Amino acid sequence: MSRAIPLIDCAGMSNERWLECRAHGPKGDIPYTVGGSDVATIFGLSPWTTPLELWLIKKGRMKTPQKSNPDQLMMGHLLEPIAAYWYAQKTGNTVYDDTCLYQHADHPYALANMDRRFTRAVDGAPGILECKSCTYHKAEDWADGAIPGYYELQLRFYMSFDPVTYGAFSCLWGNNPATDLAIPEIERDTVKEDIIFEKLDRWIWSLEHDKPPKMDEVAKPKLALEALAKIYGASQAGLPTIEFPAKFEHPLRRIALLQGKVAECKAEIDTYEKEIEAHSVRIAEIMKEHEHGILNTTTDKLLIDFITRTTRRPDSAKLKEKYPAAYADVLKTTQSRKVKVRVEPV
Structure with a gap:
């Protein structure tokens, strides 16, 4: 050895x-x-x-x-x-x-x-x-x-x-x-x-031999996407449309399908949240200033919380109006790119 x-x-x-x-x-x-x-x-x-x-x-x-x-x-x-x-x-x-x-x-x-x-x-x-x-x-x-x-x-x-x-x-x-x-x-x-x-x-x-590695072997796809964004920077308008070969049909269709499912889930979540708000109005009326409530049944008990949470964050509109120079100085610019696939009939 x-x-x-x-x-x-x-x-x-x-x-x-x-x-x-x-x-x-x-x-x-x-x-x-x-x-x-x-x-x-x-x-x-x-x-x-x-x-x-x-x-x-x-x-x-x-x-x-x-x-x-x-x-x-x-x-x-x-x-x-x-x-x-x-x-x-x-x-x-x-x-x-x-x-x-x-x-x-x-x-x-x-x-x-x-x-x-x-x-x-x-x-x-x-x-x-x-x-x-x-x-x-x-x-x-x-x-x-x-x-x-x-x-x-x-x-x-x-x-x-x-x-x-x-x-x-x-x-x-x-x-x-x-x-x-x-x-x-x-x-x-x-x-x-x-x-x-x-x-x-x-x-x-x-x-x-100047053959760069592919990124599809990276264990964390999010890390790969973030790295590609850093390497290639922002998208540039006016560049020609990329023509993909046939081998990419499956992943592209999969992206389109999953993006559609995500949109459906978000719509369903929005519906549920609106129903929760509707049921909560009567509960809030009963709770008034109280933070906790309880309903005892023969099999279990329902515990209700209605607690005020205070958060403090800058009012960006007021800051921009009163201190425009300071507002411009503290603005943080972020860029992101996300793959989006749409399926259109020929």
Whole structure:
């Protein structure tokens, strides 16, 4: 089994220099590279980035977008040593730093920075540790030993660099390591590694031959649509009508059908809401200033709430009238595009 090729020690390296090394190697002689965080994106499984966006960035045709949550990312970086500490405490395994940037011996485009390495207490076997943190509402993704698929791909990618059998995560989401910590472990699977690198090889080929990836493999269609809107921008009036080939008939008809069903559901909801309002008039008359009511029956009880909810929001008409300059200054422009399909007889 091949060993990873050490390229450079990243300890104390500036972020700018680190990004340069990750993009093209420390000597700048690798045309295209793949890092651990890229793998899930290439598979269409990243919750944050699509394959086409990453491809355009690698080709230099799109700038890396500014992170919308830099403070959260910094917090995750600061929590890494804490996650590593509690992993060592919970498992008894010896954890140590590894600040080297590695190149894969069999796939030169593949580069890796591991969070930590560890030695298992039970048998002295080496392993790779990934330290993560998340918010409480994401903790369920780690329940009962589960691992988010996009993170598992990253760890298996790292495990392929060296002759290690084990990989592990230490994920924190609170301040109680007894309940707010997940430390799942995985074993090496060379079959999965072969699948990963078959995909990555094709990805590098697509960069070299200027063949951008399709977006229909993205696991989250909403993410793909948002990315396409960012990449291509606003629609332009006056451009010629696109003629679609016959293979698109089924999805187009399906869109038209489902859009019709959505319109029917909205109309039905509107009818129900009007009926609710009609029945509610007499109830509101009885409730007057009271917030709660009850009707007891022989089988159950009906609980009625009629509570005032106060919301405060700017009166845009008054703001525009009294402070037109301020109104113009705070206007937020948003753009959106939505596919709409109509079926017309020939």
